[in-house]
Amino acid sequence: MSNHHYKVMVVDDSAVVRQNLSDILAKDPMVEEIITASDPIFAMQKMQIVWPDVIVLDIEMPRMDGISFLKKIMAERPTPVVICSSLTTEGAAVTMEAISAGAVDIIGKPKLNIVGFLEESAETFLQIIRAASQARVGKLASYTSKPAQSHYKQSSLSPLMTTGTTWKLVAIGTSTGGTNALETILTALPPLSPPIAIVQHMPEKFTEQFAKRLNSICQIEVKEAVNGDEIIPGRALIAPGNRHLMVRMSGARFYAEVKEGPVVNRHRPSVDVLFRSVAQHVGQNAIGIIMTGMGDDGARGLLEMKKAGAYTAAQDEASSVVFGMPKEAILLGAAEAVLPLRMMATEILSKAGHSGGRF
Template sequence: MKKKVRVIVIDDSALMRNLLAEIINEAPDLECIASAPDPLIGREKIRELNPDVITLDIEMPKMDGLEFLERLMRLKPTPVIMISSLTEQGSEAALRALELGAVDIIAKPKLDIVRGIQGYADDIREKIRCAAGAKVKPMFSSNVTPNNSADVVLPKVSRPILKTEKLIIVGASTGGTEALKEFLMPMPPDAPAILIAQHMPEMFTKSFANRLNSLCSVTVKEAEHGERVLPGHAYIAPGHSHLLLGVSGANYVCHLSQGETVNRHRPSVDVLFRSVANLAGKNAIGVILTGMGKDGAAGMLEMKQAGAYNYAQDEASCVVFGMPKEAIALGGVHEVLPLKEISGRVLAYLTRHGGRNVRI
């Protein structure tokens, strides 16, 4: 019999501890082996029981969840899923948690907690399974939805509408917040426009974009419907909408859609990649980074068939080698590289193939 994934829940709310334990124990392959009302008690239970995954609240008595996470990742790296409210302050804290090494975020509902958390039950269980297989490194200071294809949002066209402007298109999921930072920071201010679909809860994406903007030479922002796609800018899909490449006259524009979920996601990487295959063809460079599942694999193959050149992050540097693995297996990838090498290779490719005056 396959070994169960053993989980410890750390949350100061007794209600949340009980709800999460019930959700975890309903799955035959998961087991909540303990819970704790604060990090100090949680620390003892972790030492005693050595769990596979920890769920961790942010605001707790005796020790802040972020402080505890930082200590944990320094002394005993363990896959952690953060629980956070969807407030602007909370989202900043959640993004800091991802920087410190948390695998993923679960958005704690502000109202009707019982119904809200139960509505996330399948997503919570899937994130725990994913976290159990994630590679964590020491740090040094929703409801079930069908696995639709991109067809439900955007039809595939047989011939791309080709322009001359180059574009960089990126998809990521679990572990992607740090991977995107590493990918974007080397990009020069005259880089081609970059469109990004990152699986992330609504309201986190704006704070995430703002944080990246403070670190990068390119301007990073949350995409807005109808805005022109400009060189030197990176556009991140909002957590509530698909991001598609569109055209208005002679210009590329961002198009947002709240159409059906694809591969259980909105935004979906497949939808973004399909729209780019339809409109940009050989003028696009595709990048697929760390993430759980298969979202982006079919769309990356469509981009390749339309003439795009595609890169995938290698297994050794991924937190979860799911999305890149599926894209590679489907035949949509030209090169598989360590994360730290992808930006340089993309820029080198653009220099060789008539991109803008990108300096390496």
């Protein structure tokens, strides 16, 4: 948990949302000041007097939209920004633009009964804000995406790929700062890469848009996992928001199992749930990677993977936006290697090469 005081600014054109978020933030003893603004123009005036440590930002606002404001902040003085966006497909698409512009996390809000929703989600909201207050957004600047080369997507490769799995399965878990970290890794992978299963803490609706965005810039296929999907070389599956993702094997093939199930470590999807299923069903034919994020989700699961014979790695502190999850895994002795983000893609390819048909 955060052990430092911080100032939060809430920028939202709804007075009800501003009031409710302020009430929730006031419950956190570490929040020393709450500043509110009904739009980015007022926010900028207030920021001349007090610059916040975290900004909670709505996207659709009068006078200036949230994305333009976010880009302006990132250009002037990079500050952790959490997008508070409507839980709609349209809202999710715009939010992905905010993520690529440097926002560190997302809070989804429904169109109806927003007060009830915010009260129910108060603890999650506070966790996200605390994590953001510790985020080192300067790290995001080095994650700038590069356009992918020619797109050999799944269709052209599938005959070659479905002749049997000889690749190791890669399981990746991440949270705050992870959207950019995943982009860095996945855009660096060639079309024929190991099968990948990913848990990124993110609300529902947003995971589908996130997967679509990655799919458009990667050489591999990236999609939101659907129950029963085969996890094949050249494909990465991302756990859908509010659903757990597990991996099952049938013969030499990997399949996705998507379930509701209880919240684990305050998360659904939970990295631990994915990692444990991989430890149990895939064992030594797996690679586990834990990256930037608040808390300890995934640390114990990674240890189980290591004990089952899998190769395990954690992102290093210098390249992590929030060094929470990797740190916990390292403290548990769950990570065989601690690596900077820029080395992860190469490491995945070197460790996941054809496993000599052990099945």
